[in-house]
């Protein structure tokens with residue numbers, strides 16, 4: 362009897378702990394599926410979950426005037442500083458995370474542009490830098506990845522405005538396109554910083570995925586909401 366009771370308490374506590382954890386990190390069924398299957402293979406962060414002062418970033422929610430349908434969490438951040446064409450790194454937003462395992466993780470952001478009549482390669486970029494104990498796993502040097510580098514929508518001017526597209530392209534030197542891949546170490550803490558570049562560029566969420574586990578094409582499908 363005592364054994365049964367102990368077992369019952371153990372199971373109850375386990376379920377409680379599990380469901381609390383689940384509610385915090387799993388915002389929908391797709392995330393729940395991904396977390397159950399690939400728990401240590403990716404890091405998923407809602408852009409709007411930053412603890413930084415938003416400054417020139419604006420929170421856009423469902424039912425707001427310029428809301429772009431299909432956003433994760435029905436919410437995202439739109440940058441309203443600088444100019445539509447470009448600008449210096451502005452309004453840095455920090456995202457802290459711990460590497461779930463050691464490996465090469467590639468960064469991509471779910472993004473959209475709102476042109477208001479401007480050219481199609483405007484309103485489509487931001488800046489990214491990473492701090493912490495990592496080595497480069499891309500063509501960029503580790504030192505370069507620790508400073509602001511432009512990130513732009515994949516396809517540049519070919520993407521449609523007011524739709525969600527991946528941005529994973531790094532452009533440190535003009536018209537030299539690479540990507541952001543970091544060799545992370547298990548248990549180490551990192552800070553990813555996203556800063557505004559062109560006005561009316563929006564970021565919905567950020568993904569870092571194990572690039573040895575998934576091809577880029579697989580990841581783009583898997584992590585698309």
Ligand SMILES: [Ca+2]
Pocket residue numbers: 446482483484485486513559
């Ligand atoms: Ca641009």
Ligand SMILES: [Ca+2]
Pocket residue numbers: 407408409432433434435436437564565566
């Ligand atoms: Ca979001």
